[in-house]
Amino acid sequence: MTTLRRVVRASTLTGGLLVLALMLAACTGGGGGSSGSGTPTPSPTPGPTLNGEAPVVTLKLDMRDIAYSVEELRAPAGSVFAIEMRNRGVIEHDFTIDVFTGDASPSALESEEYDVHVLLDRGESATLLLRVPGAGTIDFYCTIPGHREVGMEGVLVIE
Numbered sequence: 001m002t003t004l005r006r007v008v009r010a011s012t013l014t015g016g017l018l019v020l021a022l023m024l025a026a027c028t029g030g031g032g033g034s035s036g037s038g039t040p041t042p043s044p045t046p047g048p049t050l051n052g053e054a055p056v057v058t059l060k061l062d063m064r065d066i067a068y069s070v071e072e073l074r075a076p077a078g079s080v081f082a083i084e085m086r087n088r089g090v091i092e093h094d095f096t097i098d099v100f101t102g103d104a105s106p107s108a109l110e111s112e113e114y115d116v117h118v119l120l121d122r123g124e125s126a127t128l129l130l131r132v133p134g135a136g137t138i139d140f141y142c143t144i145p146g147h148r149e150v151g152m153e154g155v156l157v158i159e
């Protein structure tokens with residue numbers, strides 16, 4: 001009798017665990033759709049914002065020895081946009097705008113010499129958020145001596 005009871009108890013236990021596992025799988029697999037929050041964006045980690053606004057577009061800019069990966073970046077006027085930068089070279093590079101009118105990530109505004117300045121050591125990356133109110137073109141370049149002279153510069157086209 002005792003052995004039978006033990007078998008029954010064991011089977012109900014495993015059955016309960018199976019149901020629990022299925023419920024967990026349904027919850028995680030469904031993306032929490034039954035929680036009723038009503039947010040359609042499936043972003044697991046909230047990205048950076050500028051004055052509470054998330055970027056409408058994310059541009060990529062790699063730095064190499066000695067060049068930027070692109071010479072032209074295009075972004076919409078009036079909206080926050082992001083520039084994801086990564087230094088893939090072995091020496092340091094920066095992203096600099098001499099005269100800038102708009103909003104920018106606070107960390108890029110700390111330079112006394114330039115309006116916008118993001119310095120990256122080898123292997124470092126950073127996301128710069130900007131908002132420019134009006135259309136136009138803005139020059140950016142690397143201030144490391146000699147780099148702009150060999151072409152480490154580009155233009156940000158706001159349209």
Ligand SMILES: [Cu+2]
Binds near residue numbers: 066092093094143152
């Ligand atoms: Cu450089």
